Amino acid sequence: MRPESSAFLWDAGEAARRVSEFITDLDEDTYRQDALHRSAVERQLEIVGEALGNLRKHDPETAAAIPDLHRIVGLRNVLAHGYAVVDDGVVWTAARHRIPELIVQINALLGETQDS
Template identity: 50%
Template sequence: MRRDPRTYLWDALRAVELLAEFSSGKTFADYEADAMLRSAVERQFEIVGEALNNLSKVSPYLAASMPDLPRVVASATS
């Protein structure tokens, strides 16, 4: 059974919200020094990539309306 495309959008949105929360008030030096922060941030980027990649499979029409989607997915999943 295919998931509703909105679910993938919600997953990506939630991951971006968490990225903002995790990085709020942090510097790059904080990021480099904190393995847990790095892991959390990197995982959320993976979730964004996975969600948008799956969106492109279940709803190519919707994915086509996002011109930077292939670049975002390639960056987040590589």
């Protein structure tokens, strides 16, 4: 793993943890009705996608260990550039179901770095 890769992974992991924190006490209907939570979650997902996009550019080998990386970066692009077509259901699913898995993957990669 390249030296800068751990910084990208750390940034993505921190943003992912914030997403989980922000939706802890919410259900999907409450999320959809709360502009503040939607905005906060979307912003953190943008950071996740940006950090992992940078990881892909600088360290494709490490990035390849993250399943669905292209979808994560794609969601970031929609959130950043296609804000008029953001599907709250897609964002909710990513936040509720995909982010916990991503946190585990990032922690495993960072654990490999710290043990090296």
